[in-house]
Amino acid sequence: MTVGLSAFLLLGAVLFCIGLFGALSKKSAVMVLMSLELMTNAVNINLVAFSRFLAPTQMTGQFFAAFVMVVAAAEIGLGLALVLALYRRAQTIELDRIDRLKG
Amino acid sequence: MSWTPLIPLLPAVAFALMWPMTRAARNRFQWLPLAAMTGSLGLSVAAFARVAGAVAGAHAGGHAGGQGEAAAVWSAAVEIARIGGKPLAVGLRLDPVSVIMLLVITVVGVCVQIYSLGYMHRDERRGWYFAVLSLFSAAMLALVLAGDFLLLYMTWEVMGLCSYLLIGFWHEQEGPRLASIKAFLTTRVGDVAFAIGLAVMYATKGSFAFATVLNSGNAWPVGAATAVALLFLVGAMGKSAQVPLHVWLPDAMAGPTPASALIHAATMVAAGVYLVARALPIFHAAAPWTLTVVLVVGTVTAVVGGLLATVQYDIKKILAYSTISQLGFMFIALGAGSEIAALFHLMTHAFFKSLLFLGAGVIIHAAHTQDIREMGGLRKSLPWTTAAFTAGALALSGVFPFSGFWSKDEILTVLWHGGHYVAFAFALLAALLTAFYMTRLWFRVFGDTQACSLAHEGHTEMVAPMVFLGLVTAAIGFTSPAFAGFLGEAKGWPDIAMALGSTAVALSGIGIGWLVYGRGLVDTAAFRRRLGYAYEALENKLYFDLTYSYFIVNPYRRVAGMLSRFDARVVDGAVNGVAAAWSRTADAGSVFDTRVIDHAVDGAGSFVRAAGARLRRLQDGRVQSYQRFAFTALIALLVLPLLYTVVAILLKGV
Numbered sequence: 001m002t003v004g005l006s007a008f009l010l011l012g013a014v015l016f017c018i019g020l021f022g023a024l025s026k027k028s029a030v031m032v033l034m035s036l037e038l039m040t041n042a043v044n045i046n047l048v049a050f051s052r053f054l055a056p057t058q059m060t061g062q063f064f065a066a067f068v069m070v071v072a073a074a075e076i077g078l079g080l081a082l083v084l085a086l087y088r089r090a091q092t093i094e095l096d097r098i099d100r101l102k103g
Numbered sequence: 104m105s106w107t108p109l110i111p112l113l114p115a116v117a118f119a120l121m122w123p124m125t126r127a128a129r130n131r132f133q134w135l136p137l138a139a140m141t142g143s144l145g146l147s148v149a150a151f152a153r154v155a156g157a158v159a160g161a162h163a164g165g166h167a168g169g170q171g172e173a174a175a176v177w178s179a180a181v182e183i184a185r186i187g188g189k190p191l192a193v194g195l196r197l198d199p200v201s202v203i204m205l206l207v208i209t210v211v212g213v214c215v216q217i218y219s220l221g222y223m224h225r226d227e228r229r230g231w232y233f234a235v236l237s238l239f240s241a242a243m244l245a246l247v248l249a250g251d252f253l254l255l256y257m258t259w260e261v262m263g264l265c266s267y268l269l270i271g272f273w274h275e276q277e278g279p280r281l282a283s284i285k286a287f288l289t290t291r292v293g294d295v296a297f298a299i300g301l302a303v304m305y306a307t308k309g310s311f312a313f314a315t316v317l318n319s320g321n322a323w324p325v326g327a328a329t330a331v332a333l334l335f336l337v338g339a340m341g342k343s344a345q346v347p348l349h350v351w352l353p354d355a356m357a358g359p360t361p362a363s364a365l366i367h368a369a370t371m372v373a374a375g376v377y378l379v380a381r382a383l384p385i386f387h388a389a390a391p392w393t394l395t396v397v398l399v400v401g402t403v404t405a406v407v408g409g410l411l412a413t414v415q416y417d418i419k420k421i422l423a424y425s426t427i428s429q430l431g432f433m434f435i436a437l438g439a440g441s442e443i444a445a446l447f448h449l450m451t452h453a454f455f456k457s458l459l460f461l462g463a464g465v466i467i468h469a470a471h472t473q474d475i476r477e478m479g480g481l482r483k484s485l486p487w488t489t490a491a492f493t494a495g496a497l498a499l500s501g502v503f504p505f506s507g508f509w510s511k512d513e514i515l516t517v518l519w520h521g522g523h524y525v526a527f528a529f530a531l532l533a534a535l536l537t538a539f540y541m542t543r544l545w546f547r548v549f550g551d552t553q554a555c556s557l558a559h560e561g562h563t564e565m566v567a568p569m570v571f572l573g574l575v576t577a578a579i580g581f582t583s584p585a586f587a588g589f590l591g592e593a594k595g596w597p598d599i600a601m602a603l604g605s606t607a608v609a610l611s612g613i614g615i616g617w618l619v620y621g622r623g624l625v626d627t628a629a630f631r632r633r634l635g636y637a638y639e640a641l642e643n644k645l646y647f648d649l650t651y652s653y654f655i656v657n658p659y660r661r662v663a664g665m666l667s668r669f670d671a672r673v674v675d676g677a678v679n680g681v682a683a684a685w686s687r688t689a690d691a692g693s694v695f696d697t698r699v700i701d702h703a704v705d706g707a708g709s710f711v712r713a714a715g716a717r718l719r720r721l722q723d724g725r726v727q728s729y730q731r732f733a734f735t736a737l738i739a740l741l742v743l744p745l746l747y748t749v750v751a752i753l754l755k756g757v
Contacts, residue, residue: 024730032727095727102724 008049016042029093033079040072105177107197110146113139115241121234129230136237137216144209154202178250189309196250199590204247207450208370211457212240214568215365218461221562222361239265243370251311262371263290269362270355279357289351293341300334323388332389335382343375343430346404350647356419364460368426369453376433376449380442398438402529404431409536414641417473418463421544441517443590451506455498458572462492465561475547482549487566491573496545498576500538501609509580512597512605535612542616
């Protein structure tokens with residue numbers, strides 16, 4: 001039995017859904033950032049899988065994946081800096097309790 | 104340009120200036136009417152000189168004045184309207200009659216004004232008093248200067264208004280208020296007749312001007328002339344307080360005494376005499392019995408006034424009835440066809456009666472009462488007033504050489520020569536009564552019975568005018584021939600026989616009065632009892648007031664009451680009904696407004712508010728819930744087109 005494209009796509013989809021669930025439901029901002037990381041990685045899996053199965057001669061997908069990893073790393077750095085600033089300001093990083101823009 | 108229009112204009116301007124002032128300012132300007140009146144006096148003297156010159160010139164030229172219609176020295180008219188193409192003009196006219204009236208009015212007016220400064224000096228509304236007095240003077244001066252009956256009527260009514268205002272001057276009290284209304288309404292009866300007479304005159308002649316109406320006296324149709332004459336007579340009877348329209352004058356004494364002196368003794372009440380004297384050519388053109396009516400009215404009034412004066416106890420009312428009686432004398436003269444005798448008596452009466460009233464004012468101030476039973480012995484405390492009052496009383500009684508003697512004598516002579524023997528007899532009776540009641544008054548006020556010892560003489564400004572008028576009263580009778588000559592009739596000194604006769608009558612009247620009240624020979628109380636019903640009738644003023652109140656005032660009140668009830672029930676009911684209906688409609692509108700419109704507006708507002716309250720919950724400030732919305736929306740956007748496509752395919756497939 002060979003592992004096909006759809007298996008990778010399924011894995012990517014599952015990973016994305018887990019990440020989406022985490023981003024929408026986790027209390028901690030750090031956990032949300034981690035969930036976002038999961039989602040970008042799900043995307044990366046998709047990119048690499050498509051690259052491998054659909055255009056094996058070209059490196060486009062892998063380059064995209066590498067690019068996404070760079071962006072994600074930058075993003076997580078910025079995100080953690082924001083969380084830190086948030087904590088200093090609100091003494092908490094629980095997103096439920098940060099509701100100053102409530103209408 | 105003549106200065107003559109200024110004569111009535113000066114007091115009118117004084118009134119116009121004082122009218123809008125505050126009470127305090129009016130009181131400060133109380134001298135203004137006196138100044139205006141003095142100016143009028145000066146101008147009147149100038150006018151007199153001018154007229155005298157013209158009369159002398161006319162005599163020198165051999166020009167005899169026409170019958171009753173002396174030529175005007177000066178006249179001017181302005182057109183105020185055109186009625187049916189005919190001009191309606193009012194104008195002024197200066198002739199011997201008017202200039203004499205001018206002098207009388209201004210002299211008496213100035214005296215009264217000076218006197219009033221003293222008499223009214225403590226009244227807090229004296230400024231208004233002086234202002235009205237000024238308006239009255241203006242009206243009276245314009246009346247005698249009027250060159251037509253229309254202006255005469257207008258000023259006549261203004262005087263009626265001033266009379267009303269001054270009688271009711273102390274309107275806080277019930278008496279003066281009622282008296283002023285009574286005076287106004289009673290003279291109104293005459294005024295209405297006067298107005299109708301004017302209408303008849305205009306319908307007949309198409310003009311009111313003396314020059315037109317009186318000069319063509321012979322061309323009057325007898326019927327129209329009789330109608331106009333009788334209507335004018337009724338008007339004159341109202342103003343000049345002739346029986347049976349005399350009832351207002353005694354009550355008019357409720358006003359301030361100097362106002363009574365000027366208006367209700369000297370000038371205004373003489374306006375009726377002046378009117379008839381002016382209109383005498385019309386009376387001559389009318390049916391012969393018209394003048395007889397005048398004669399009868401005058402005779403009855405002279406006797407009734409004299410009789411009533413004998414039983415009054417109020418000093419001012421005695422003088423008021425005496426005024427009525429003397430006005431009756433003037434009407435007697437007019438009825439005998441002699442306006443000169445009437446005007447001469449008018450002039451002398453104006454001086455001595457205003458003098459008597461001014462004296463009465465001092466006496467009332469000194470004695471603090473108007474009741475002559477509570478007076479007495481004032482001769483010692485009021486020497487100047489006593490002297491002046493005595494001169495006036497002697498003049499009124501007709502004692503030589505005081506002015507009343509001359510004028511009364513002239514009237515008696517006219518009656519005798521005219522063959523009016525009945526009227527002559529009654530005039531003698533009235534003269535006897537006059538002398539009697541004046542003697543009664545004199546002894547009651549000045550006689551020996553000591554009643555008020557604390558009395559003291561009035562201010563100088565009160566005494567001086569009286570002394571001046573007393574001197575005029577003593578001297579002016581001697582102008583009798585000159586007066587007649589001035590008015591265009593050659594007349595010598597009075598008949599010796601007639602003079603002796605009238606003096607005898609006057610002296611016997613005084614003698615009886617002296618015996619009764621000076622010596623106390625007759626027990627007046629017992630005498631009154633002996634008279635019985637006759638005295639009772641006199642006491643009740645011959646039942647004139649009672650008759651009027653029973654037959655006129657009370658029915659009128661009943662009708663007024665019925666009308667008032669009609670007004671309250673029917674008219675007010677209708678008005679209230681309409682209002683109630685309208686109010687109910689408005690209520691319904693209001694209900695619609697609150698229920699429907701307000702609810703719609705409020706509903707819109709509360710809907711938005713409720714919606715906002717619900718919607719605000721969506722904005723909870725949590726980043727994750729926004730994410731959820733975004734995600735849900737994304738799903739929906741993906742799923743809905745999918746569903747649509749599926750449904751479309753399924754439908755197509757079917």
